[in-house]
Amino acid sequence: MQSTMFYNIMPDGTVKQVNPFTGTEVWAVAGRGKKPVTNESPVTARPVEVRDPEDYCSFCPARYFETPPEKSRLIRNQEIWERIDMLSTDKYKGTTAEFRRLGNMFEIVTLDYWRKNYAYKMSAARQKWKEEYLANPSGLKHITDIIHYKLKQEGRTEEQIEKMPMGDKLLIADAFFSGGHELIIAKRHYRPGATVDADLFSSGDMTLEEHFRYFKFTIDAIHDIAATNKYVRYVSVFQNWLRPAGASFDHLHKQLVALDEWGASIENQIKMLREDPNVFNDFGANFAAHHNLVFAENDHAIAFAGIGHRYPTIEIYSRSHAGRPTEHSEDEIRGVSNLVQAIHAAMGNQISCNEEWYYTPIDAVYKMPWHVLIKWRVNVPAGFEGGTSIFINPMTPIELRDRMVPRLYKLRDENRIDRLRIAEECRVDPNPLKYYLK
Numbered sequence: 001m002q003s004t005m006f007y008n009i010m011p012d013g014t015v016k017q018v019n020p021f022t023g024t025e026v027w028a029v030a031g032r033g034k035k036p037v038t039n040e041s042p043v044t045a046r047p048v049e050v051r052d053p054e055d056y057c058s059f060c061p062a063r064y065f066e067t068p069p070e071k072s073r074l075i076r077n078q079e080i081w082e083r084i085d086m087l088s089t090d091k092y093k094g095t096t097a098e099f100r101r102l103g104n105m106f107e108i109v110t111l112d113y114w115r116k117n118y119a120y121k122m123s124a125a126r127q128k129w130k131e132e133y134l135a136n137p138s139g140l141k142h143i144t145d146i147i148h149y150k151l152k153q154e155g156r157t158e159e160q161i162e163k164m165p166m167g168d169k170l171l172i173a174d175a176f177f178s179g180g181h182e183l184i185i186a187k188r189h190y191r192p193g194a195t196v197d198a199d200l201f202s203s204g205d206m207t208l209e210e211h212f213r214y215f216k217f218t219i220d221a222i223h224d225i226a227a228t229n230k231y232v233r234y235v236s237v238f239q240n241w242l243r244p245a246g247a248s249f250d251h252l253h254k255q256l257v258a259l260d261e262w263g264a265s266i267e268n269q270i271k272m273l274r275e276d277p278n279v280f281n282d283f284g285a286n287f288a289a290h291h292n293l294v295f296a297e298n299d300h301a302i303a304f305a306g307i308g309h310r311y312p313t314i315e316i317y318s319r320s321h322a323g324r325p326t327e328h329s330e331d332e333i334r335g336v337s338n339l340v341q342a343i344h345a346a347m348g349n350q351i352s353c354n355e356e357w358y359y360t361p362i363d364a365v366y367k368m369p370w371h372v373l374i375k376w377r378v379n380v381p382a383g384f385e386g387g388t389s390i391f392i393n394p395m396t397p398i399e400l401r402d403r404m405v406p407r408l409y410k411l412r413d414e415n416r417i418d419r420l421r422i423a424e425e426c427r428v429d430p431n432p433l434k435y436y437l438k
């Protein structure tokens with residue numbers, strides 16, 4: 001039996017936990033989540049017809065014009081990867097996008113929010129891109145089609161849309177060129193050789209190189225969002241995988257949302273850092289190591305089963321001295337990316353999950369390590385949680401660890417993931433996270 005104020009295994013196997021960083025109180029009852037991690041298709045899966053290029057949803061390669069204009073596109077020629085910024089419509093069909101970066105048609109934090117609250121103005125480069133885009137007849141058609149679609153989705157009638165002055169419509173389009181809520185869209189909808197609609201292409205289906213490019217492209221977007229809008233204090237990055245995790249598309253994508261504050265959770269973590277600069281080792285990595293929750297690592301990152309989460313949660317921490325992904329070297333990004341890819345690969349594509357990034361905010365002077373939480377959306381908090389503020393997690397941290405380990409060994413044997421150190425192979429040195437050093 002192990003007992004601390006944060007992690008307490010009761011004689012009957014119930015694990016009472018308090019998240020050291022959020023204070024969330026959670027109980028897990030051992031043996032509740034018996035369903036094994038599987039890559040088999042559910043019985044409800046329906047056959048799917050293979051089409052090339054894919055055209056199953058608005059994020060698919062055959063339907064480039066159903067999304068707002070591309071701020072960036074990543075293309076690949078054999079081993080050479082190249083980024084093209086601020087595309088013109090003529091460039092859409094000439095290359096195949098491995099990843100696309102574009103504005104979210106339905107922003108959480110809108111361009112108007114920045115305009116009205118901060119007198120934010122579009123940068124000269126973006127203004128020029130917009131003007132050139134609209135000066136091209138195919139560009140103008142693309143934009144008016146997208147605005148039409150957006151207005152319809154928001155409940156306007158055909159007649160109302162028809163009557164709306166062109167100037168007003170084009171003002172809406174500003175958000176596509178310069179808003180701070182963006183999407184990073186992966187190329188594939190289904191896995192190669194898919195036979196049923198459950199064969200969706202997930203992060204774990206990428207090669208290590210593809211997943212690294214996905215991460216790097218996202219990190220470039222964080223950098224660019226902050227460089228384009230000086231009022232931004234934090235860029236939230238997340239990936240919702242499958243409908244139960246909040247995804248409105250089954251097609252793999254990440255989202256970035258520019259914010260003018262850090263949010264309560266990061267605010268609190270920065271406060272903790274001020275009191276104990278080593279808090280992410282003390283209550284993160286060291287704590288996990290002492291309780292045998294660390295299950296995978298490489299030279300740049302470490303993964304363990306998290307405690308005190310409403311959902312079964314895997315935490316991946318960067319070991320870098322740097323506190324922001326934008327300040328990581330390529331090797332360090334690769335290290336974090338490889339570990340995250342391995343977790344997704346081990347989970348398979350059937351578990352809905354949220355991938356959430358946390359890192360040192362743009363204007364923070366206290367360094368917090370870049371870390372990624374992968375939350376399995378396998379349970380729905382119910383009435384008990386509402387009444388007691390105690391959350392029931394269907395899996396103990398040890399059970400979560402033990403689900404992952406055999407899968408990781410198997411994938412490593414098959415060369416599907418990085419040469420990670422797994423389970424007992426992990427060195428778990430004290431203070432593995434180096435963010436607290438200069």
Ligand SMILES: [Zn+2]
Nearest residue numbers: 057060189251
């Ligand atoms: Zn698609």
